[in-house]
Amino acid sequence: MKVFISADIEGTAGITAWDEAKKGHPEYEEFREYMTDELVAACEGAKAAGAKEIVVKDAHSTARNLILSKLPAYVSIVRGWSGHPDLMMFGIDKSFSAALYTGYHNKAGTDTNPLAHTLTGTVSRLLINGEVASEFTLNALCAARYGVPSAFLSGDAGMCAEAKAIAPGIGTVATSEGFGPATRSLTPKAAVASIREGVEKALSGDLKNCLPKLADRFELVVEYTTPIEAYRGSWYPGVEHIAARTLRFEAKDFFEIQRAIRFIV
Structure with a gap:
């Protein structure tokens, strides 16, 4: 089994303010570590489920966030932005068995995460075939282009619910819930344990209902x-x-x- 993981930060357990997600701010270093720990937990769960190869895309902001020394030896990582239209999914292809997503957040305009947005701060709403889309929407459809099912997502509770609407069979771990500018969250330790267990369970199950159907137009x-x-x-x-x-x-x-x-x- 070959697994692709797209890692973001705004859906990481505990994150509540933009300074915690932006390089150069003192708070960022702490949440960069939590982002990495959650990604490593997903890798460990995938390996326990039988993954022989894992490719990680650092998919937040500069795409240079994950602490490389913490990553397992059996992982390879894609850093930086190549300019390819696959964006947060760059590196995926038809050889992968499943795609996973860690640290994901809900779309612009939603109230389930204080850091909810879609791609950049310049977008108010992005719609695909009349439905308001999140970054996960775009990335799950990108994976589907290659025939790769989206098997697992961790992030805010609203994003988890929306992921299930797009890929009904997807496994999820809700790390937090937004209340205006505030959050109620799992602790980092609890999130790591839940993600590891959730990924192993998701990849050990039937992935048929994890592949969104691509429209004709x-x-x-x-x-x-x-x-x-x-x-x-x-x-x-x-x-x-x-x-x-x-x-x-x-x-x-x-x-x-x-x-x-x-x-x-």
Whole structure:
């Protein structure tokens, strides 16, 4: 079994404020460690379930967050941003048996995580075929392009619920719940134990219901926080500038949606 893991930080247990997620702030070092510990727990669970190869994508901000000395010897890691449209999933291909997600957060505009957002702070809402999408939505569909099921996700409770709506068979661990700018969270130790157990259980089960169905055609609608961002993105080939803050793009292949997002978001 070959497993791909996409690791983010805003859904890490305990995280509550942006300073805890941003490199250069004193609080970041503590939560960088928790992010790494949760990722390592997912690796250990995958290995216990029979994974022979694990590839990790550091998928937050600079993509240089995970503490490499803590990673198991059997893991390889993709750091930095290549520019490829797979973005947070760069490194995945059809040879993988499953995709896992740690530290994930809910989409922009939701109240289940104080740090909820979608890709960047310039996006107010991003819709795929009329449904407001999260980063997990985009990444699970990316994995599905390669025929790879999304087997497990850890993150805020709202994100876990939405993940199950997209991939009903996915295993989840809710690390926290948002209350406006506050959170109620598992402790880092409890999160690590739950993630390790949850990943092993998820990968030992039937993954048939973990593969989202790809539509025959896709419509991407991006609503920005300012008209300036929409104007800049409107020059991408095939994009319609349908309102002051809104762009629209259609394609048959989801990769074309990913490529458009790469350049307009």
